[in-house]
């Protein structure tokens with residue numbers, strides 16, 4: 407577990423199944439499932455992310471550290487603690503109703519301007535808090551903005567967030583979801599907190615139009631297009647107010663130096679006019695009613711959450727498609743290696759390995775992580791190199807296609 411202080415990950419050595427009872431599964435991410443659960447001690451209903459620990463601790467560790475450090479912010483999902491039940495880690499959080507992308511998919515249409523301005527204000531408040539703590543979210547999109555039954559909005563999914571060290575104010579790693587990525591990020595240039603502001607602008611379009619702009623373009627192609635094409639706009643700008651169009655244009659300034667900070671955008675007229683969370687109540691109630699009546703195989707997979715397999719939708723007909731049903735996988739990509747997270751040296755909790763009988767008295771999660779680490783050591787290097795090779799090959803293939811299309815354009819224009 408190089409560079410990770412295990413003592414800061416685990417809340418206590420108790421078996422989490424004695425503390426919480428898992429109820430329905432409410433979601434699934436690339437690292438594991440999310441369940442609704444109830445605290446056996448207090449009766450509080452919570453969400454628990456159950457992640458199988460397979461040696462890849464970096465994102466899990468990052469998410470937990472971020473959640474702990476951001477506890478003081480109302481717009482960030484509240485973290486209750488983490489427990490280990492071999493081979494899983496249980497991350498216990500505040501329960502939300504769904505994500506904003508889940509809402510848009512369920513409703514079958516985008517949000518109205520009032521609702522969008524409220525969601526944007528809350529998102530900006532959450533990001534302002536992150537940024538003032540020198541953190542970048544790096545994966546802002548409607549799928550990572552959750553809401554509660556009372557309409558309040560919570561930022562989630564800090565697995566790819568970055569901490570800016572005092573001396574390092576910029577990052578270079580290309581991380582995020584291509585459709586929401588800022589030009590400086592896809593170009594592999596240095597970037598800072600305003601990279602999140604670009605993603606806020608794309609998310610605003612997504613909430614209005616139900617999809618991020620250029621969602622029919624292959625993500626690899628999009629990576630080439632984002633820096634060269636003009637900034638995206640709403641599909642029908644004339645259907646929306648000048649203030650909303652201007653807010654999006656400000657977020658989507660291709661020049662990061664000219665792009666405003668979250669604090670500046672909180673003063674924008676579109677955001678200043680944002681109503682209270684009550685503006686979401688009707689939409690939340692509508693969503694709950696739709697979920698309750700949806701046939702099992704249509705939206706709801708029986709987990710109470712909307713599935714990602716709505717195969718009937720098409721882009722060409724203008725039919726609403728959820729982000730997850732886009733022609734290409736809109737998931738988060740982590741193509742590079744994160745470069746400077748500063749997790750330093752391994753620290754074993756003082757009570758974990760006393761001098762006598764050290765193995766027996768180590769907590770189960772430590773023994774498990776050590777076993778996984780030894781198991782994976784040999785194969786890790788080869789996996790990393792194979793991944794690199796894949797990345798290089800797909801980049802070459804994409805460049806060759808680009809070259810062909812440019813050559814075709816040249817010959818057509820001659």
Ligand SMILES: Nc1ncnc2c1ncn2[C@@H]1O[C@H](COP(=O)(O)OP(=O)(O)OP(=O)(O)O)[C@@H](O)[C@H]1O
Pocket residue numbers: 432433434435436437438439440453455483499500501502503504505549550552562563737738
């Ligand atoms: N605290 C929560 N309350 C309610 N639902 C949640 C909560 N946390 C996550 N979810 C839902 O569970 C699902 C999986 O979340 P998770 O964060 O594991 O993955 P993801 O963000 O969808 O994907 P990835 O891990 O690939 O980025 C999402 O649909 C999310 O909306």
